[in-house]
Amino acid sequence: MFKECGINVNIERKANFGSGRRISIGNNSGIGVNAFIAGPVKIGKNVMMGPDVIMIARNHQFSRTDIPMIFQGFGDEKPIRIDDDVWLEARVILLPGVKIGSGAIIGAGAVVAKDIPDWAIVIGNPAEVIKFRKKPTV
Secondary structure, eight states: OOSEEOSSOEEOTTOBOTTOTTEEEOTTOEEOTTOEEESOEEEOSSOEEOTTOEEESOOBOOOOSSSOGGGSOBOOOOOEEEOSSOEEOTTOEEOTTOEEOTTOEEOTTOEEOSOBOTTEEEETTTTEEEEESSOOOO
């Protein structure tokens, strides 16, 4: 069903990920209740996902003002990457092209529009780092 699928993967009810052909998911990871994933998306190992998480790898075009946005089509896809040992709490939204670093925690309802470093704890809209679980290495 997926492009790549590890062992001990848990897919909760009402998760929507289309055909799954553009999603990779690692060992011991899960897709939460009512998740919506529009790939390409790579989910690492040991990733926890709360309910209602949304991942969208492309947006509508809107640069032209002479025609309605509905007729402008879509922009380029920007893959989403979630590294190992990440916790996406309930109703997190990941926007096109973001990378979530290893060991990060994304707080409930956060809207992530830029990359998140390893071990970061982030909250809010837009998501902001509030502290680190472990000092990041450079």
